[in-house]
Amino acid sequence: MSAPHEPLWSIGELAERAGATVKTVRFYSDRGLLPEAARSSGGHRRYGPPALERLRLIRSLRGLGLPLPAVRRVLEDEDAAGPVLETAVDSRLRELGDELRTLRWRAAALELVRDCPPDRRAGRLRLLGALSTPPSTAPLARFWRAWLPARMPARATAAFLEVAVPQPPDAPRPDQVLAFARLHAMTTAPCPDGRRPQPDVHRVAGARGAALLYAGLAEAFALAAAPVRRAQDPRPGEALDAYVAAYASAYGSRDTRGFRRLLADRLAAEARLDRYWELAAVVLSEPGGPAQPTPGSADDWLRAALRQDNAAAA
Structure with missing residues (x-):
């Protein structure tokens, strides 16, 4: 629930303040990641400042490539900058390391095929x-x-x-x-x-x-x-x-x-x-x-x- 005199925004207003789309806000809200402060008389969602902060944090975590389950664990942690976040970041770093290694091998293999004489390419492949x-x-x-x-x-x-x-x-x-x-x-x-x-x-x-x-x-x-x-x-x-x-x-x-x-x-x-x-x-x-x-x-x-x-x- 919102505190007294706390501003309330519609889903569109929240999206505008966060620089996101309404579809994005609705996606995270449907998955229980964004707290609703209230509902209008017509049943429309209303969000307060905590939802804006939460949405900004979610977008930062997603921008770092963290999957939704990891984002949820970070949000559920009492200390959003604590060990759960550190574990999630370490895991993502390991994944990126594996991905980069794969890309480097593919790039070197492509160079090998590109630079070899045409009559040897079939054998190299x-x-x-x-x-x-x-x-x-x-x-x-x-x-x-x-x-x-x-x-x-x-x-x-x-x-x-x-x-x-x-x-x-x-x-x-x-x-x-x-x-x-x-x-x-x-x-x-x-x-x-x-x-x-x-x-x-x-x-x-x-x-x-x-x-x-x-x-x-x-x-x-x-x-x-x-x-x-x-x-x-x-x-x-x-x-x-x-x-x-x-x-x-x-x-x-x-x-x-x-x-x-x-x-x-x-x-x-x-x-x-x-x-x-x-x-x-x-x-x-x-x-x-x-x-x-x-x-x-x-x-x-x-x-x-x-x-x-x-x-x-x-």
């Missing part, structure tokens, strides 16, 4: 058509779960996936969109025998040995990351020692000169995923910045360091 926008990393994770030894502990698997699966950038360049699309195509392509080729060490080590192997490799790759980033030549040292120790633990052996020679031969005969790591490096790259190390580039550096170490000891 097929690659891009298989991706969600922004893309999911789930196919890449499934690829690696099939690659890793069966029954490997969940914690070890999760730790490996964290470094092996590149996260799509929020604002990608066209070349990063293409690289991720090719990664998606590579990891979803069927294998002739139904399973990815795997290193021989997986079979030898078993689940427990594989967990030790990948924990040790993670340490070795972390140690090799700095020299890889600085493009330093491979060399023996702490990183190589950790690398060899990881394989020695998996094979149930010790780090000896003979084992290092044997390991180099075994690694040379292993199945490789070079193309995966090349594409992953593009996805992770920064314009004009140093190459970002990947498990693949760190492994290449460490293998070269192992060969150099063996040659020096021969």
